[in-house]
Amino acid sequence: MPQTLDELVSRYKQGVPESLLPLLQDIQDEFGFLNEEAIIRVGSHLKLPASKIYGIATFFDQFRFVTQGRYHILVCRGTACHMSGSFNVLKELEKILKIKEGHTTRDGYFSLEAVSCMGACGMGPVVKVNGEFHKMVSNSSIQTLIEQLRKRA
Amino acid sequence: MFFDIEVNGKIIKARNGDTILSALDRNGIKVPTLCHINDLPPNGACRMCVVEVEGRQALLPACSHPVEEWMKIKTHSPRVVKARKTNIELLLSNHPDDCLYCERNGNCELQKFAEDLNVRERKFYGKKNKYKTDPSSASLLRDPAKCILCGRCIRICEEVQHITALDFIGRGNKMQVGPAFNRGMNLSSCINCGQCIMVCPTGALTEKQHPGELQDALHNPSVKTVIQCSPTLSVTLAEEFGLRAGKDMENLMFAALRKLGFDYVFDTSFAADLLIVEQAAELLSKIKEKQPMPMFSSCCPAWIKYAEQARPQILNLISTCKSPQQMMGSLLTNHFSQVEMISDENLYSVSAMPCVAKKFEAQREQMTHKGITDVDTILTTRELARLIRLNGIDIQQVEPELADLPYRSRSSAGKLLAVSGGLTEALIRTLHFMITGKEFTQPKIQELRSTKGRKEFFIKIGEYNLGFAVVNGIGNVSELLDEIEKGRNDLHYIEVMACPGGCVAGGGQPIHPGENHSRARSKAVYEVDEKEPIRFAHKNPSLISLFDQLLEKPMSLKCQQLLHTSYEKREVML
CATH class of the missing domain: 3.40.50.1780 (Rossmann fold)
Structure with missing residues (x-):
């Protein structure tokens, strides 16, 4: 059930800074990213300065500050995937989509993110698109994957 | 309660509850530090104040380690000096070498310690982070390139002034100091008091000038x-x-x-x-x-x-x-x-x-x-x-x-x-x-x-x-x-x-x-x-x-x- 920002925030007690991370996670789950309005609203609810919240949120890789694309692509950058060439896959994706890691394409179809480990170390490099795993991807297979997704979009 | 500790072969008095740094300070022994602010709790960010304590394998940060009765401390042993020098060299590896053009030239703590420790060449080569200066505030000029991430400005703003306009943004080698959303200082809650300028060890924070x-x-x-x-x-x-x-x-x-x-x-x-x-x-x-x-x-x-x-x-x-x-x-x-x-x-x-x-x-x-x-x-x-x-x-x-x-x-x-x-x-x-x-x-x-x-x-x-x-x-x-x-x-x-x-x-x-x-x-x-x-x-x-x-x-x-x-x-x- 979709919820408004106020509903999400009001589930947490006022002035309790400890609830910052769960609240931010709730907001990200609901809206896909953290926008400035949400951060300022959270700050006034938990009595935390906006700079502090932004500082904490940027510390964690899980928080995004730009909206997700229709296809949210996660590239595994764990050690095993790195050994099997995930760095090249990430660079190739950045080249194809013409965006940097952590950003969203202008048409809003794709967003790209690097994550630490997805737990599928035997099948690296692993790429996850909207919850769907793609194993042992290579530069050429990733190209066809993107083309397919583009057609579907 | 006072007790004796040995520092550099001499006995000095230390007090219960002191940190090593404050005990040394009271006895006139100078230890360099880039992140310590007097009267504020230590944060141990810069590791410049490390000292060698007999019986401990690692060097201890003097600013945050409590002094204990058994301690035999060396503040300027070759090992300590080498560690400090490496520290400065690492900081300089991501620092624009533009001292001649810097506002704080001649009154910069980083420059002073580099000189004291006899740093004469660039030891660590690597890509430097590129940052834009933030000229948006009417009072302050922020140059993140010169920042050494000691955190003094953040702490004076938060713990003394209770404004908290600045904080660390990001992590690892991409970390920088900035206001909320890394936007201009003019949009932040900064009240332009300038206390951050007074504690900044380098020229990362200075006043805005129109000479x-x-x-x-x-x-x-x-x-x-x-x-x-x-x-x-x-x-x-x-x-x-x-x-x-x-x-x-x-x-x-x-x-x-x-x-x-x-x-x-x-x-x-x-x-x-x-x-x-x-x-x-x-x-x-x-x-x-x-x-x-x-x-x-x-x-x-x-x-x-x-x-x-x-x-x-x-x-x-x-x-x-x-x-x-x-x-x-x-x-x-x-x-x-x-x-x-x-x-x-x-x-x-x-x-x-x-x-x-x-x-x-x-x-x-x-x-x-x-x-x-x-x-x-x-x-x-x-x-x-x-x-x-x-x-x-x-x-x-x-x-x-x-x-x-x-x-x-x-x-x-x-x-x-x-x-x-x-x-x-x-x-x-x-x-x-x-x-x-x-x-x-x-x-x-x-x-x-x-x-x-x-x-x-x-x-x-x-x-x-x-x-x-x-x-x-x-x-x-x-x-x-x-x-x-x-x-x-x-x-x-x-x-x-x-x-x-x-x-x-x-x-x-x-x-x-x-x-x-x-x-x-x-x-x-x-x-x-x-x-x-x-x-x-x-x-x-x-x-x-x-x-x-x-x-x-x-x-x-x-x-x-x-x-x-x-x-x-x-x-x-x-």
């Missing part, structure tokens, strides 16, 4: 340049020339300023006298009319910005008097220029202040007339000293001179604005005269001269029982504001200065890493007050003639036009 504009005005024969000097400046300028802190060089400074090419030189203490008289009259009329109390002082622009953004509900309680700088600016453009027959566009008004928030204040919309700023350029103490050096003037060799007419004289009450509590002290003197018609017999109020962050003083003047509070350090103000909002009503006047200690410790003052000179500076101000004949603002002869010629009486219509301002709610990212 070219001033030079053009000084060398344009058709433009008349006037300068006003803050009451604080005369007791701190000496430090910039290597003289002892607290040396009063008021008249030497005026002479040097004339040599620089300023056509007219004034003392802001005169406007401070005017502020005291005007504000005392405003307070008295508010008390008589039984208006909501207390009244807050208005001379600190950082406090005004804080109130506008964080406490808009109390804006109606703040005195509407402009700050002395802006009163002087208003007088210069509206009175002085007419007396001297100078047209608006040919008057260039400069002020020298111990403050960077004044730069912000001067460009407030309320401080302009016909769209032109009343005060055009604000110099900090540091900038003024640099200007004097630039022009090759030896300030110790000049003949003392007086300020210019018609605002020549000042009382020592005006001078007191330099220290926290001074405004209240001066105000009580004038208020006493206004209420009883007699002079205050004991002008020195010891309760207001302590170094505490918050002071209170109660006195009966005539028929009124009055309460005064003095707050210095904006971090101490929210508690008092909460009390007032809860219904506390025994206070009538509250003086707020955003910097801890008042203007003597302002963000535009000379920077001495790790040292606090505000005591010596305050002492010099009090000495001026002790020895001078005119100790009451309302007895200032120039002020009396100004009231005769132009302003009639305090709170007159003319005063309202020239000397008062308004405040409005400000939207920032709190």
Whole structure:
């Protein structure tokens, strides 16, 4: 059930800074990213300065500050995937989509993110698109994957 | 409880609960540190203070490790020195090597330690992070490229001033210091107090400067340049020339300023006298009319910005008097220029202040007339000293001179604005005269001269029982504001200065890493007050003639036009 920002925030007690991370996670789950309005609203609810919240949120890789694309692509950058060439896959994706890691394409179809480990170390490099795993991807297979997704979009 | 520890083969006394650093410090053993701030809890970010402790494999950070009885410490063993040197070399690997072009060249802690540790070559090559400077604030210039991530600015802003405009953003090698959403400082909750500049070990945080504009005005024969000097400046300028802190060089400074090419030189203490008289009259009329109390002082622009953004509900309680700088600016453009027959566009008004928030204040919309700023350029103490050096003037060799007419004289009450509590002290003197018609017999109020962050003083003047509070350090103000909002009503006047200690410790003052000179500076101000004949603002002869010629009486219509301002709610990212 979709919820408004106020509903999400009001589930947490006022002035309790400890609830910052769960609240931010709730907001990200609901809206896909953290926008400035949400951060300022959270700050006034938990009595935390906006700079502090932004500082904490940027510390964690899980928080995004730009909206997700229709296809949210996660590239595994764990050690095993790195050994099997995930760095090249990430660079190739950045080249194809013409965006940097952590950003969203202008048409809003794709967003790209690097994550630490997805737990599928035997099948690296692993790429996850909207919850769907793609194993042992290579530069050429990733190209066809993107083309397919583009057609579907 | 004291006990013995061994440091570098000698026995020294240490106290229970000390950190290693404070024990060493008390015994005069210097250990370099880039992130430690006196009187704040340690954060151990820079690892410059590491020492070798016998029996411990790793080097220990002196600033955060408690001292223990068994310790045998080596502070400068080869291993320690090597670690420190590597530390500096690593910091320099991501530092722009532009010391010659840096504001803090010669007064930079990173530079000093690199020199002390004999760093002579670049050891670690790697890609440097590229950052843009943030020129958006009217007062501060932030250059993240020079930042070494010691976190001092963040801690002074959060733990002392309770503003928290800055924080670490990101992590790892992408980490930087910035305001919320890494946007401009002008959009942040920064109040421009400049305390971050005072603790920054490098040139990452400096005041915003416009030297070219001033030079053009000084060398344009058709433009008349006037300068006003803050009451604080005369007791701190000496430090910039290597003289002892607290040396009063008021008249030497005026002479040097004339040599620089300023056509007219004034003392802001005169406007401070005017502020005291005007504000005392405003307070008295508010008390008589039984208006909501207390009244807050208005001379600190950082406090005004804080109130506008964080406490808009109390804006109606703040005195509407402009700050002395802006009163002087208003007088210069509206009175002085007419007396001297100078047209608006040919008057260039400069002020020298111990403050960077004044730069912000001067460009407030309320401080302009016909769209032109009343005060055009604000110099900090540091900038003024640099200007004097630039022009090759030896300030110790000049003949003392007086300020210019018609605002020549000042009382020592005006001078007191330099220290926290001074405004209240001066105000009580004038208020006493206004209420009883007699002079205050004991002008020195010891309760207001302590170094505490918050002071209170109660006195009966005539028929009124009055309460005064003095707050210095904006971090101490929210508690008092909460009390007032809860219904506390025994206070009538509250003086707020955003910097801890008042203007003597302002963000535009000379920077001495790790040292606090505000005591010596305050002492010099009090000495001026002790020895001078005119100790009451309302007895200032120039002020009396100004009231005769132009302003009639305090709170007159003319005063309202020239000397008062308004405040409005400000939207920032709190």
